Amino acid sequence: MGKYFGTDGFRGEANVNLTVEHAYKVGRFLGWFYGKEHKDNKAKVVIGKDTRRSSYMFEYSLVAGLTASGADVYLLHVTTTPSVSYVARTEDFDCGIMISASHNLFYDNGIKLINSSGEKMREDVIDEIEKYLDGEMGELPFAVKENIGRTVDYSAGRNRYMGYLMSLAIYSFKGMRVGLDLSNGSAWSIAKGVFDALGAKTYVINAQPDGININASCGSTHMESLQELVKREHLDVGFAYDGDADRCLCVDENGDVIDGDLILYVYGSYMKERGKLISDTVVTTIMSNFGLYKAFDAAGINYEKTAVGDKYVYENMLNNGYRLGGEQSGHIIFSKYATTGDGILTSLKMMEVMIAKKKSLSQLASPVTIFPQVLKNIKVLDKKKTQEDIDVKAAVNKVTQELGDNGRILVRESGTEPVVRVMVEAATLEICQKCVEEVIEVIKSKGYAI
Template identity: 60%
Template sequence: PNGTNINNGCGSTHIEGLQKLVKENKLAVGFAYDGDADRCLAVDENGEVVTGDVILYICGKFLKERGLLKNDTVVTTVMSNIGLYKAFDRAGIKYEQTAVGDKYVYANMQANGHCLGGEDSGHIIFSEHAVTGDGILTSLMLCQVMAETGKSLAELRKDLKIYPQLLVNVRVDDKELALNEPSVQQAGKEVEAALADTGRLLLRCSGTEPLVRVMVEAQDDETCNEMVYKVVDAIKASGHAVS
């Protein structure tokens, strides 16, 4: 270690090595953390990645079934997958959405008395135990669910279908003007109408860069690509896109 190579080729941002290790050694689970260990992703016994959305589903359902999920609600961000919300609906779990960032998740939890929230990136907050994401705590909570239910991670996640997602960032001269162009808004409405309840469009400005972010979730990759580029092409045609 030299102070600049934290999680070099490993950890939650390079999880491939852990996937290989778990499969080759027939392990029950593997955990991966980011550099400061406030994020946790897991790998199930089949070598499949267990993202933050999957962790929220597994832990939310476990707590709900035991009467421990306060307000029967899980706090997510706008980037959580539509498949998570559909699974929550089936499980009778309510949810709230915040802006991207675990600080917004916790603010909502604190204001409304919720006990579970997080992001797909692996920031998971269990407010009964901590006020921020804690990778070790998340690992322990997943182990508790597995131990008490007697089920593997693959079994615990089997009723959750994560929809394909495509995100395209378009660099523009003025992100607010580009986002609010009538032609761009119209393209967005047409995409939402076409997707109906089989997917979703998230169209927003970057908080830190001159970008408009176009994200679509749909039942297949082809639809994601078609719908994303319908909006991307509208942004480019508006004259605001820059190379």
């Protein structure tokens, strides 16, 4: 991760540590960088944004920078991250930009950069952008006269993406009662239209964005409202998205949450039954629940474990040709259809399994027993030394042996804070708590804790 860009773009509080000047300079660099590759010096960039108040400000700043460097900019307006990815890879754009801070509250925002293949931008390009932001490249030339870029209203691109989603549904949703929590975010402009067109009777909540209510006690980070809706209206299923709709969590007919791990099990099993699961393998992250792996073992499904982040999941899938991967948080990647997590696509795929198997979501997920989990963070003086300490390692090994095949321990450092995270999954909460405390006590006794 760089100084400005993390695994999911440049994110920060609007006009505090992510400013209009940052956005302008990102635009200036991208317009110049991609313009070099064209004889006419015209780069072609597509931009989408979510509903938070500052998204408009950052959109205008990016457009000013891009057009000043000679790029033509196509505006999708309020749309989802996966729609920007889809349009970038299918309609001959040099790159795409999504203005969003995903599941964060409205006062944060972010700039996500997407390459012409619909994937996250290459690290070497990000490194060059960071150098320019820090003034290490000097000034870039301005476009003049007819070389100055233009802006184009491109809401048609968003409509084509909606058509693409509808084309992937192999069954009518007629007779299905579906709840949608749109998080007052990007899905507001797309999800209901897709489900309605496919014949579902939709019950929608949190679809009144006002610029400051995105993700506010709603969406995939706050499932209570959707759970209530599903139970109150006796719905077949509910789907909740985050602010930019690249993740989805579900609620079954009983009002219980079906998280990303359970989604991976349901769809992975469905793919395996049909011989569509390449190498019978699903890609997960190290934070997936131990119960998922036990269920995969029982179903004869192999799995890979990556670092936390959908970026790493996708890289593993791309390198090995796998078709399904994702995170517990609801970032699910169906690589045959998309190059990024896509919340609305995920919900359509869950509908497909329910209809094809003629089973409820609770029945489809029932083979998975989620293990209790305890995660504790401890502030430390040195993350690396803490984890490499011989006594800390011995404590971790002791817990590993005690748990055997009935649980696991994971000790990892935070990427952004002076914190080590100790996580244990086991048959009971009591066992989890006891094992976590054993390791934390050793960390404290060795003087690493702050």
